[in-house]
Amino acid sequence: MKRPIENYHALRLSALAEKLTKNNFDVHLAENSQAAVNIVINKIVPALAPQTIAWGGSMTFMDSGIASAITALGPKIINAKEEGISKEEKIERLRAAMTADLYFTGTNAVTQAGQLVNLDMVGNRVGALTFGPREVVVLIGQNKLVPDLETAMRRIKDYAAPANAMRLDMKTPCAKTGVCMDCTSPQRICNTWTITEKAFPPKRIKVILICEDLGL
Numbered sequence: 001m002k003r004p005i006e007n008y009h010a011l012r013l014s015a016l017a018e019k020l021t022k023n024n025f026d027v028h029l030a031e032n033s034q035a036a037v038n039i040v041i042n043k044i045v046p047a048l049a050p051q052t053i054a055w056g057g058s059m060t061f062m063d064s065g066i067a068s069a070i071t072a073l074g075p076k077i078i079n080a081k082e083e084g085i086s087k088e089e090k091i092e093r094l095r096a097a098m099t100a101d102l103y104f105t106g107t108n109a110v111t112q113a114g115q116l117v118n119l120d121m122v123g124n125r126v127g128a129l130t131f132g133p134r135e136v137v138v139l140i141g142q143n144k145l146v147p148d149l150e151t152a153m154r155r156i157k158d159y160a161a162p163a164n165a166m167r168l169d170m171k172t173p174c175a176k177t178g179v180c181m182d183c184t185s186p187q188r189i190c191n192t193w194t195i196t197e198k199a200f201p202p203k204r205i206k207v208i209l210i211c212e213d214l215g216l
């Protein structure tokens with residue numbers, strides 16, 4: 001067989017797509033990041049015609065090229081990550097993002113049963129996923145797929161959270177050791193868990209499954 005690894009991931013994501021669809025998510029499969037950009041630019045954005053677009057912290061959103069592609073589209077962009085803005089302005093933009101027409105985010109893990117599992121510091125990302133923005137797009141690389149909820153939570157605490165703490169240069173024990181110490185640090189990034197079992201209303205949450213390793 002040619003390209004067995006790619007075939008392996010494609011099959012697993014295809015099975016996941018079925019589960020997510022049964023859970024009322026609007027599912028799109030992308031063979032790579034460029035295909036994901038095309039889905040966003042040529043299908044999702046034209047269908048929704050959003051007036052405002054925002055996003056939560058997501059390496060997948062930035063690394064896939066979708067961030068740069070949508071900034072050229074025309075809708076008002078609410079960018080809470082813009083360099084040089086004050087802390088107060090950042091908070092105001094995070095609040096404004098909660099009522100955007102279209103919101104992009106990633107997920108910390110997705111189970112084979114089609115559940116999205118996330119752990120947030122501020123809560124804006126999981127808040128928007130749950131309620132607020134009219135429509136949400138969740139970008140998921142193949143590396144985020146895990147067997148079940150227990151594995152998802154372990155993946156997040158053993159890997160994603162410490163790695164993110166390092167990436168964000170947080171003053172937390174895990175950023176020094178790579179191991180979660182269930183800290184009481186003021187910069188603790190692990191504050192709110194969410195498990196999204198089904199999309200409500202149906203198809204409000206669009207999922208793009210990307211056959212690439214993306215994000216942490």
Ligand code: SF4
Pocket residue numbers: 157161162165172173174175179180181182183184185187188189190
């Ligand atoms: S609880 Fe603290 S030590 Fe554990 S992963 Fe989160 S930030 Fe790091």
